[in-house]
Amino acid sequence: MTSTWLADAELTRAAQSGDVVALGLLLERHQAGMRAVALSLLGHGPDTDDAVQDAALTALRRIGDVRDPAAVGPWLRMIVRNACLTRLRSTRYTERVEDLELPSAAPTPEQALDRHALQDWVWRAIEDLSPTLRMPLILRHFSTDITSYERIAAVCGLPVGTVRSRLSQARAKLAEALTATAASAHSDTARLAAASRREARETLAAAERGAFAELLAERWAPDITLLSGNEPVGGGELLVKGMEGDLAAGVRQRLVDVVASRSLVLWEMDMTSPAQDPEHCPPAVTWVMSLEAGRVRRLRLFHPRPAGQPAHGVTTAARAM
Secondary structure, three states, rough: OOOOOOOOOHHHHHHOOOOOHHHHHHHOOOHHHHHHHHHHHOOOHHHHHHHHHHHHHHHHHHHHOOHHHHHHHHHHHHHHHHHHHHHOOOOOHEEEHHHHHOOOOOOOOOOOHHHHHHHHHHHHHOOOOOHHHHHHHHHHOOOOOOOOOOHHHHHHHHOOOHHHHHHHHHHHHHHHHHHHHHHHHHOOHHHHHHHHHHHHHHHHHHHOOOHHHHHHHHHHHOOOOEEEEEEEEEOOHHHHHHHHHHHHHHEEEEEEEEEEOOEEEEEEEEEEEOOOOOOOOOEEEEEEEEEOOOOOEEEEEEEEOOOOOEEEOOHHHHHOO
């Protein structure tokens, strides 16, 4: 059984030798960073989930291409970034192109899986899909000529929209199955997520009773930095001012989801504006927190993108919370 304390390089080498649990551990370990990249480019929505799921399947096919096993984290984030940029460049879903597809002279995805000794796992997972999900997935990712949505729709006798929906469901199930293999090795991630969920709720509760500043001083790094992209825009005082200002205006946040690792945590929140000012704030925000020694050291806040625009970070106290 793959051990949880193995470094990225060791897990990558194990995955390249066919250890699917090792690959699942890598994806689970870097899930927060991968999702943070997708959120920063696409905002909240199904495209974000699809980009992360596509990255998991790309990693399954391409893990053998990683030349520096210790740098697998940046490699995974690059896959997500390219998948997101493809979506942003596309004018229609039917025009999506996988940036990281192998060139024609390279091995096909199926040959790559043979090389990685993961093919048995992949095909068992595919066979576990329902027939309605299995066929579009195999055509899309393993056929040579029937890969476009239109051709898959013609073969399956389905509308193109249905093909897109079924592919999304199939990829999600495979990605879940891949990351679930890590559960046989450890439950660290579940414990981290549960603890972070409690902390998020405690943070919101403290803010509503006027104790946000005290909580930050107790739990976060004393030199906490608020970033917009990679540019510092303030520290703890700005965070407290923004939170208190929004609460006074009637803005509230509700925790929706948590993704947690030892170095990066995401808190995804819904936001509600005051009844008298329904456009006061965006509908959602994600707190992207980098940790050092278990304390939040850097914070980025991302709001959903307006239609057709990339997501943006917070740059003012009024929008900080």
